[in-house]
Amino acid sequence: MTLTQDFVDALCDIVGIEHVFTDDLGSYATDWTGRFVGTPSCVVRPATTDEVSRVMRLCSSLNIAVVPQGGNTGLVGGTLAHDGQIILSTQRLKWIDEVDEASQQISAGAGAILESIQDAAKQSGLRYPIDFGARGSATIGGTIATNAGGINVLRFGSTRQQIVGFEAVLPSGDVIEHMGGLLKDNTGYDLMSLLCGSEGTLGIVTAVRLRLVPVHAKRTTLLLGCQLIEEVIHLVGGFRRDFDSLDSAEMFFDDGAQLVSATFDVVIPFQSKAYILLDFSADADQTLSIHECLKRMNFSGPSAVAEDEINRTKLWRLREEHTAAISTRGVPHKFDVTVAVSDLPEFIDAVRRRVFETNADWSVFVFGHAADGNMHVNVVGPSVNDESIDEIVLRVVADFNGSISAEHGIGSAKKKWLSLSRSQIEIETMKAIKRAIDPKGLMNPNALFES
Ligand code: FAD
Ligand code: MLT
Ligand code: ZN
Numbered sequence: 001m002t003l004t005q006d007f008v009d010a011l012c013d014i015v016g017i018e019h020v021f022t023d024d025l026g027s028y029a030t031d032w033t034g035r036f037v038g039t040p041s042c043v044v045r046p047a048t049t050d051e052v053s054r055v056m057r058l059c060s061s062l063n064i065a066v067v068p069q070g071g072n073t074g075l076v077g078g079t080l081a082h083d084g085q086i087i088l089s090t091q092r093l094k095w096i097d098e099v100d101e102a103s104q105q106i107s108a109g110a111g112a113i114l115e116s117i118q119d120a121a122k123q124s125g126l127r128y129p130i131d132f133g134a135r136g137s138a139t140i141g142g143t144i145a146t147n148a149g150g151i152n153v154l155r156f157g158s159t160r161q162q163i164v165g166f167e168a169v170l171p172s173g174d175v176i177e178h179m180g181g182l183l184k185d186n187t188g189y190d191l192m193s194l195l196c197g198s199e200g201t202l203g204i205v206t207a208v209r210l211r212l213v214p215v216h217a218k219r220t221t222l223l224l225g226c227q228l229i230e231e232v233i234h235l236v237g238g239f240r241r242d243f244d245s246l247d248s249a250e251m252f253f254d255d256g257a258q259l260v261s262a263t264f265d266v267v268i269p270f271q272s273k274a275y276i277l278l279d280f281s282a283d284a285d286q287t288l289s290i291h292e293c294l295k296r297m298n299f300s301g302p303s304a305v306a307e308d309e310i311n312r313t314k315l316w317r318l319r320e321e322h323t324a325a326i327s328t329r330g331v332p333h334k335f336d337v338t339v340a341v342s343d344l345p346e347f348i349d350a351v352r353r354r355v356f357e358t359n360a361d362w363s364v365f366v367f368g369h370a371a372d373g374n375m376h377v378n379v380v381g382p383s384v385n386d387e388s389i390d391e392i393v394l395r396v397v398a399d400f401n402g403s404i405s406a407e408h409g410i411g412s413a414k415k416k417w418l419s420l421s422r423s424q425i426e427i428e429t430m431k432a433i434k435r436a437i438d439p440k441g442l443m444n445p446n447a448l449f450e451s
Pocket of ligand 1: 068073134200323
């Protein structure tokens with residue numbers, strides 16, 4: 001179904017002709033991995049909540065489906081739009097308010113970039129703790145819609161734990177505004193938690209209020225080399241027990257480190273089968289107690305420690321550049337899964353074996369957020385449309401009672417396997433909520449649920 005000129009003109013009347021596109025939609029139509037390519041008929045970029053509301057009312061009246069898009073850094077084909085559907089970009093909703101020192105909270109438009117919010121908090125001597133490699137282009141609205149996790153979940157929780165207020169436009173065009181930031185507000189259903197992680201299928205987040213945390217001046221990054229994953233788990237367990245200053249515990253392996261090093265000329269301080277990258281933030285120097293903890297755990301492997309920004313960044317690049325480095329090897333099939341931390345060794349072994357048995361020429365890169373049991377399994381080799389490997393890997397996850405989506409969401413990439421992590425009654429209940437809020441099924445119809 002092509003969109004009528006009248007409809008496009010009506011959109012132009014709302015947001016201005018320079019913010020409605022019907023040609024050259026490539027950058028909006030293709031996801032970050034290059035695996036999912038849509039055919040949206042139009043992109044509209046409203047600048048205010050009122051413009052979003054008027055666009056939604058117009059689309060609802062004409063039964064036109066809307067796919068919200070923020071920074072388009074999602075990794076599950078969540079902003080896929082097809083003929084006759086439009087992409088609503090939030091990029092112009094990028095205002096950021098002054099930090100509210102009294103409540104230690106900040107408010108921002110959904111299009112504000114994660115890193116910009118981190119910087120605004122820093123200027124007030126505070127910290128927005130959600131952080132991950134796409135910080136420079138992911139929008140705060142996108143992190144809400146995906147309930148993004150990242151490298152500091154271990155200490156601060158996921159995005160849902162940071163939200164104290166929100167504003168959203170429903171499929172009807174109605175606006176919900178609840179930006180008060182009251183920490184205690186037990187007045188019925190928590191609609192914000194429902195919208196968080198809903199992947200644009202229930203409404204468009206237009207603004208958010210976030211809690212901030214204190215900044216601890218002393219940052220220490222520690223890289224440890226291990227022969228076994230069991231050793232990694234032992235070390236992470238020990239540091240979690242003894243250090244409430246532990247922000248991150250990231251695991252990766254020799255093959256990924258070599259690939260990052262070769263691709264981006266990043267120095268690997270020492271060779272090892274497995275690596276654990278630990279990051280601490282505290283007011284006092286931690287190095288002595290860190291070494292005492294390593295001694296208590298009889299750690300005798302190689303290590304590198306960094307306390308200044310430059311050297312900390314060098315160590316972190318070894319981990320954070322995995323995503324980009326893997327994408328230079330081809331379009332990966334990306335799996336973002338959770339299993340019990342104690343199951344990690346067996347799970348990683350099982351996945352590698354299953355992929356190898358399927359095709360010995362395919363590459364498997366595993367890395368991730370070890371303390372959360374959240375592994376990113378990337379398989380390079382299968383063609384983009386060959387879902388046989390997705391079936392294989394996600395069934396291994398189910399065998400370990402794991403989640404087929406730890407932090408990236410379901411999008412269009414995983415919806416076929418939602419029942420591996422959710423029971424039929426859960427799925428039916430979620431669909432009932434969707435029907436109640438979006439009776440015409442116009443909000444991001446390609447994501448989350450198979451039709
Ligand atoms: P988009 O990709 O534009 O959209 C993502 C989903 O949210 C879509 O379903 C879209 O419809 C919906 N959406 C977007 N904005 C809104 C809105 N305002 N209202 C309603 N729905 C909306 N994710 C993690 O969780 N942890 C990581 O560690 C992590 N690391 C990454 C590293 C790299 C290098 C890259 C490329 C991505 C990474 N991601 C990670 C994935 C991604 O960055 C996150 O999912 C992020 O939250 C997406 O934000 P976005 O603005 O780009 O959203
Ligand atoms: C990460 O932790 O680096 C991301 O979630 C991205 C990825 O899975 O590639
Ligand atoms: Zn991740």
